Amino acid sequence: MPVVACHDCDLLNRLPDEAAATLLCARCGAVLQKHKPDSIERSLALTLAALILFIVANSFPFLAMKSGGFVQETKLLTGIVELWRQELYGLASLVLITCVLVPLLQMSCLLYILAPLKYDRPVPHAIRAFRLLRHIAPWGMLEIFMLGILVALVKLGKMATIVPGISVFAFGLLVLVMAAAVTVLDPPLLWARLDRRP
Ligand SMILES: [Zn+2]
Structure with missing residues (x-):
């Protein structure tokens, strides 16, 4: 029972x-x-959307500072490299892990589990992937990064003209879409589907 x-x-x-x-x-x-009805399909669709937003967010500058005819654009990855160059190794690693690697790993785990389930294919090591997904979730801190950008926008506003790039909007949407992808998941249903015991 x-x-x-x-x-x-x-x-x-x-x-x-x-x-x-x-x-x-x-x-x-x-x-x-x-x-939750159609939880696998909905979570899969949202994860794919998140992946596209993640690529967009990392392909365009998220901030452009205009000061005295001089424009400097910053992407998330170039920002991390810049932190590293300034010998802020801890901070650079933290941003890389919490804003790039963990979200990427979360999306990969979700896709790895949900895509085969959608088509009733077996998922090798799915339970391990699902556990990993739940363990790394607290380390994804895109929303904190988003807050950081907003603070920078307000603080630096007086010193230079800040032009928020398309990347900022993609990041904002990514935070919402990622949260939705995890929320629509139905863990008991997922465990039941992953349980391949005879
Ligand atoms: Zn109770």
């Missing part, structure tokens, strides 16, 4: 035979499971 533990009060609840839209804890009423 499949059971599910309540996150709030630890009560083990029996899963009903028929899939219910929303499953509540019998003791405290917390939401145990919520069925």
Whole structure:
């Protein structure tokens, strides 16, 4: 008999035979499971959109500073190289990991799991990939980076004319789309689909 533990009060609840839209804890009423329709397709579509936005965000300058006829453009990756050149190794590594590598790894894991599931193909090491996805999630900090850009826009506004590039908008959308891609996922359904035991 499949059971599910309540996150709030630890009560083990029996899963009903028929899939219910929303499953509540019998003791405290917390939401145990919520069925999300077409979660795999929707998450896959959002992840593909996020990947395109990520490429756009990294291909164009996210800031252009105009000062006295002199224009300086900065891309995320050139910004990281510049930090490294200024011997800010820790900061450069942190930005590279939290704003480039982790989001890229998150999108790769999602695509790796969801694309074969969509077409009912087996996914080798899918459970390991899904665990990795959940472990690295707290290290993705695109939204903090977005805040940093906004602070820079306000602070530097007096010193130079700042022209936010197409990349800033792509980054902003990327934050929302990535959050949506993870939110529409239905982990119990995903575990059930990944469970290939006979
Ligand atoms: Zn409970």
